[in-house]
Amino acid sequence: MAGEAVVIRGRLFDGEEIIEKGVLAFDVESGLITGAGERGSIEEPRNARVVEVEGSTITPGFIDVHMHFFGSKTLDLAEWNVTPDATVAIRSVTDMWNLLSSGFTAVRDLGSKVGTHISKAERAGEIKGPRVISAAKSLAQTGGNDDYKILPIHMAHELSYSYYCDSPWECRKAVRLCMRDGAEAIKVYASGTMSHDGQWKPHLTVEELTAIADEAHRSHVKATAHAYGEQAIRNVVEAGIDSIEHGLELTGETAKLIRSKGIYYVPTLSVYSIHKPAEGTRRSEVIARHLGEEMEIAREHKLKIAAGTDFVGAGESPHGMNYTEMKLLAEHLGSLEALKSGTSVAADCLGLPETGRLRKGKVADILVIKGKPDRNIEDASPGHIAHVFHDGKQFR
Ligand SMILES: [Zn+2]
Ligand SMILES: [Zn+2]
Structure with a gap:
């Protein structure tokens, strides 16, 4: 069905490469791209609304492959668990708008109590925001990372944003519960985080x-796993899980394994850059290694690195500043590769072939960015986002 058409002419990043004299056309009604490439190489629809952009770059909408709708004010487990669902949902509506207006047209929520509802509301056009791929609740072992252990177990489980599961059959049941809730991804905790002595343990067998x-x-x-520590990474690889979140204690050996299995690596650098831990502690050492040496290992082994912030919407990790991950990745990969991590590679990681690239037949999730974010990633910051199209509709 052909409806109102839009043509954007200008410098274009199609998700993989730069086309200096580019052009892109899409159909508003179907929300699909009808052509993209070098000027003159595609047939521009007649009677189209033509937008000429100068000094700007046309890019795919950004994707954050790891975030949460916690609607919380702080990075505090207790608050994440006890904030009423209605409050979380209300705050998430604002977060959704902040994400979209800062250029994010798709996000993956890796565990929350409202994500599937937010997702459905967006697709029904009831709220404005990116497309949400929600994991529904996460999966964790009893006494795991996010088990609020002060409470009796039945209360902790009731309030948790995870389904607790122990044994393969309980794990299968937990996946089925997530699917029943409307999950489009599965998230599991394959380890804890850092305990007091800075050591971590693998979780689940x-x-x-x-x-x-x-x-x-x-x-x-797709299934993805939170993994801290070499053993947890090895377990995740062996289990056939599709991506690794955080991936602290990456080594050359595990990087080779990850590469050979085609698993995506999501280092979530943003969340470790919020709070710089006290110098001289084990925590500060492992984080410094993750932000430095481990990223070099990931780059050398050509891991498929996707941009995920692990932002939760709290004051210190606000939705709307999710470009931070591309900025931090650019320090190791350069701006162009970082931009791919937040567009085409992120779409591949999520198994969403219809977005992440500006090609004929793909969804019209398109940004017009002031500057050249492929040369200077800071141009991907919210102040540079001039226009946002999502599903062919203009939101900014
Ligand atoms: Zn995690
Ligand atoms: Zn997370």
Whole structure:
């Protein structure tokens, strides 16, 4: 169905390369791109609204592959668990708008109590924001990372944003509960985070993780795992999970394994840059290594690195500043590769072939950015986002 057409002419980043004299056309009604490439190489629709952009770059909408709708004010587990769902949902509506207006047209919510509802509301046109791929609740072992242990177990589980599961069959059941909730991805905690002595432990066995990956794949969704520490990374790789979140303690050996299995690496540098821990602690050492040496290992081994902030919407990790991850990745990969991490590579990581690239037949998730973010990633910051089109509709 052909409806109102829009043509944008200017410098174009199609998700993979720069086309200096580019042009892109899309149909507003279907929300699909009808052509993109070198000027003169595509047929521009007649009677189209033509936008000429100068000094700007046309890019795919940005994607954050790891965030949460926690609607919280602080980075505090108790608050994440006890904030009423209605409050979380109300705050998330604002977060959704801040994400979209800063150029994010798709996000993956890796565990929350409202994500699937936010997702449905956006697709129904009831709220404005990016497309949300929600994991529904995350999966964790009893006594795991996000188990608010002060409470009796039944209360902690009731309030948690995770389903607790122990044994392969409970893990399969938890995946099925997520699918029942409307999940489009599965997130599992394959380790804790840092405890007081700065050590971490793998969580869930390989058998349990394998059951989760298999059950997710049977439902045609990707599985991803929070993993701190070399053993947890090895377990995730062995289990057949599709991506690794955080991935602290990456080594050359594990990088080779990750590469050979085609697993995506999501280092979530942003969340470690919010709070610089006290110097001289183990925590500060492992974070410094993650932000430095481990990123060099990831780059050398050509890992498929996707941009994910792990922002939760709190004051210190506000939705709307999610370009921070591309900025931090650019320090290691350069601006062009960082931009791919937040567009085409992110779309591949999520299994969303319809977005992340500006090509014929793909969804019209398009930005017009003042400057050249492929040369200076700071141009991807919110102040540079001139226009945002999502599903062919203009929001900015
Ligand atoms: Zn995590
Ligand atoms: Zn997270």
